[in-house]
Amino acid sequence: MTARRFRKLLIANRGEIACRVVRTARAMGYRTVALFSDADADALHTRAADEAVRIGPPPPRESYLDIDRILDAATKTGADAIHPGYGFLAENADFAEACEAAGLVFVGPPTHVIRSMGDKAAAKTIAEAAGLPCVPGYRGEDQADGRLTAEAAAIGFPLLVKAVAGGGGRGIRAVHAAAELPDALQAARREAKAAFGDDRLMLEKLIEHPRHLEVQIFGDDHGNVVHLFERDCSTQRRRQKIVEEAPSPVLTPTHRERLTGYAVALAKAAGYRNAGTVEFITDAELNFYFLEMNARLQVEHPVTEMVTGVDLVDWQLRIAAGEPLPLRQRDIAIRGHAIEARLCVEDPYDGFRPQTGIVAHFAPQEGGSIRFDTGVETGSEVSPWYDSMVAKAIAKGRDRTEAARRLATALEDAPLLGLPNNREFLIALLRSEAFERAEIATTTLDDWAHLAAGDEASPFAQARPAPLHWALAAALHAEGSGGAGEWFWSGSAFDFSLTLTCGVETKRLTYTRPRSGPMAVAVGGDRVDIALIENAPPRIVFEADGVRRRATAAWGDAKLYLAIAGAAFAFAEPDHARADDVAEAGRIAAPVAGLLVKVLAQPGQAVAAGETLALIEAMKMETRVTALAPGRIAAVHAGAGSQVASGALLFEIETKDAPADVR
Numbered sequence: 229m230t231a232r233r234f235r236k237l238l239i240a241n242r243g244e245i246a247c248r249v250v251r252t253a254r255a256m257g258y259r260t261v262a263l264f265s266d267a268d269a270d271a272l273h274t275r276a277a278d279e280a281v282r283i284g285p286p287p288p289r290e291s292y293l294d295i296d297r298i299l300d301a302a303t304k305t306g307a308d309a310i311h312p313g314y315g316f317l318a319e320n321a322d323f324a325e326a327c328e329a330a331g332l333v334f335v336g337p338p339t340h341v342i343r344s345m346g347d348k349a350a351a352k353t354i355a356e357a358a359g360l361p362c363v364p365g366y367r368g369e370d371q372a373d374g375r376l377t378a379e380a381a382a383i384g385f386p387l388l389v390k391a392v393a394g395g396g397g398r399g400i401r402a403v404h405a406a407a408e409l410p411d412a413l414q415a416a417r418r419e420a421k422a423a424f425g426d427d428r429l430m431l432e433k434l435i436e437h438p439r440h441l442e443v444q445i446f447g448d449d450h451g452n453v454v455h456l457f458e459r460d461c462s463t464q465r466r467r468q469k470i471v472e473e474a475p476s477p478v479l480t481p482t483h484r485e486r487l488t489g490y491a492v493a494l495a496k497a498a499g500y501r502n503a504g505t506v507e508f509i510t511d512a513e514l515n516f517y518f519l520e521m522n523a524r525l526q527v528e529h530p531v532t533e534m535v536t537g538v539d540l541v542d543w544q545l546r547i548a549a550g551e552p553l554p555l556r557q558r559d560i561a562i563r564g565h566a567i568e569a570r571l572c573v574e575d576p577y578d579g580f581r582p583q584t585g586i587v588a589h590f591a592p593q594e595g596g597s598i599r600f601d602t603g604v605e606t607g608s609e610v611s612p613w614y615d616s617m618v619a620k621a622i623a624k625g626r627d628r629t630e631a632a633r634r635l636a637t638a639l640e641d642a643p644l645l646g647l648p649n650n651r652e653f654l655i656a657l658l659r660s661e662a663f664e665r666a667e668i669a670t671t672t673l674d675d676w677a678h679l680a681a682g683d684e685a686s687p688f689a690q691a692r693p694a695p696l697h698w699a700l701a702a703a704l705h706a707e708g709s710g711g712a713g714e715w716f717w718s719g720s721a722f723d724f725s726l727t728l729t730c731g732v733e734t735k736r737l738t739y740t741r742p743r744s745g746p747m748a749v750a751v752g753g754d755r756v757d758i759a760l761i762e763n764a765p766p767r768i769v770f771e772a773d774g775v776r777r778r779a780t781a782a783w784g785d786a787k788l789y790l791a792i793a794g795a796a797f798a799f800a801e802p803d804h805a806r807a808d809d810v811a812e813a814g815r816i817a818a819p820v821a822g823l824l825v826k827v828l829a830q831p832g833q834a835v836a837a838g839e840t841l842a843l844i845e846a847m848k849m850e851t852r853v854t855a856l857a858p859g860r861i862a863a864v865h866a867g868a869g870s871q872v873a874s875g876a877l878l879f880e881i882e883t884k885d886a887p888a889d890v891r
């Protein structure tokens with residue numbers, strides 16, 4: 229095999245993975261080229277590489293998925309290799325082929341492997357031949373509803389409808405009874421068509437409460453295949469991984485040997501080269517079932533790096549250059565335990581709805597056993613066009629307990645301010661008894677009713693500001709750059725009064741600065757003595773009740789964002805408080821910014837409360853727009869296929885209570 233030398237690597241991706249690939253490429257002495265859409269002109273990844281090329285407008289199809297433009301960018305900059313990252317074109321065989329046709333080194337497996345493994349049905353056929361156990365199901369070419377219905381009956385319920393071209397948990401529907409099948413087929417087809425341009429479906433028996441295990445493998449051009457052990461990605465929400473770890477807390481050495489053996493057998497059978505992941509689910513008895521093979525680097529690859537000491541991107545680049553694998557199987561070992569958590573700008577207290585806006589503060593500290601892979605920093609804009617995962621936090625420990633503790637603490641120390649996000653949720657999750665005992669299966673979080681907002685007794689409930697938090701907010705407004713409130717002389721001290729809101733609460737606060745001693749803040753009936761020791765946002769040190777504490781503060785969007793000990797709050801003056809974005813029953817607004825994929829209600833149509841009126845695709849997820857009360861559609865303000873802003877008026881509804889004047 230001849231060496232495939234290259235000097236300059238173009239990263240056909242964005243966000244944290246583009247930044248992460250640049251880091252290793254640079255360390256290896258390669259020049260790097262980033263791509264950016266108009267939405268990412270100032271993004272972290274755009275600035276991370278040596279050069280960056282604008283490839284088009286924000287929609288992925290016109291930028292990060294546009295093969296011709298990406299190849300143009302390579303030509304323009306003289307890049308001679310391409311790393312696809314994950315998502316976007318990472319498992320697109322046409323892209324790999326086009327790269328090779330253009331004389332570029334594609335950092336990934338051979339085209340034929342991407343093609344066969346990208347097709348879940350074809351991959352299962354190869355896997356079965358290699359001796360891997362698969363979940364019983366139907367994966368035939370005949371896609372007629374009649375055939376699928378008959379096959380479903382033969383498999384039995386519950387079952388899963390899956391997109392053959394699927395990935396990222398999309399195009400999957402659970403079906404518990406025959407009556408649910410037609411809707412599930414339709415929804416899965418629509419989602420698969422939109423996401424993958426391929427609406428073929430397959431059916432699979434549903435394994436109840438499974439764990440998700442996957443094995444990292446690597447192959448080279450010289451006939452070597454090794455595994456780098458397993459990752460356990462059972463902590464999922466709606467089939468999306470949120471916390472991943474290595475090694476799995478449930479495998480015995482015997483099971484580990486069997487699982488990794490399967491993965492290596494498949495990689496050999498498939499003629500695999502470069503990095504890949506073989507995914508399995510397992511039931512409570514540790515029966516393994518092959519799910520699919522991902523022919524690329526995974527989001528959660530850092531946990532493998534932390535426990536094996538191998539830089540997977542370094543290996544990817546070496547293998548792409550034709551070098552042999554740097555280590556033999558017997559030289560690869562696991563030390564300690566690593567856990568990763570995905571930081572997403574999704575609001576756990578509002579159905580995990582994706583958020584967009586400006587990051588008012590994010591400056592995580594790395595070191596030793598803590599790693600952050602991030603695509604944003606203070607000042608970054610999160611646009612509605614791409615994934616809501618903005619960073620990953622990874623911690624290593626001598627054992628699982630230590631890794632979880634370190635990760636939770638690292639997250640506490642790394643507030644992401646300015647946008648609602650899942651940081652506090654992740655901290656509560658890592659500290660939960662269920663996680664500690666490794667009892668979380670892929671469906672567990674979906675079954676946890678107490679995750680819903682409002683259950684105040686739950687450790688997952690949204691933190692409410694305590695008098696101390698209100699007091700600090702008042703002190704920072706009085707002594708800082710807040711602008712709100714007013715001072716007056718009370719005869720013996722300066723008083724400062726203001727009204728602040730935080731979430732649904734509003735409080736009148738009076739802050740008193742005496743001639744000497746700590747400031748006192750009256751918060752409703754409570755009195756808090758507080759002294760600002762250091763007021764240099766984002767760094768705040770204050771003393772209250774004889775205890776010195778640190779806080780992180782950022783001003784932005786007429787709000788004060790404040791993080792203390794793992795909790796984060798946004799304080800605003802009532803005038804600036806965000807108008808309640810829950811639409812009144814008669815005016816239904818877009819809950820998120822995104823693409824209006826389907827409008828289901830027409831003018832004049834009667835609708836029931838909770839009825840789905842439209843579907844918006846934002847950040848790779850479908851969000852339903854529903855009627856809040858029964859009524860009749862008076863007007864529809866946007867058509868399918870249009871891009872809508874968050875809060876844009878979509879429907880006007882004459883509700884039943886309104887004057888009966890519907891003509």
Ligand code: ADP
Binds near residue numbers: 388394433434464670
């Ligand atoms: P994707 O490629 O979209 O990630 P997968 O086939 O890997 O889809 O499945 C995603 C997740 O769905 C898995 O991690 C697992 O939690 C769940 N899952 C997939 N197949 C089954 C099954 N047959 N039974 C139960 N859960 C499944």
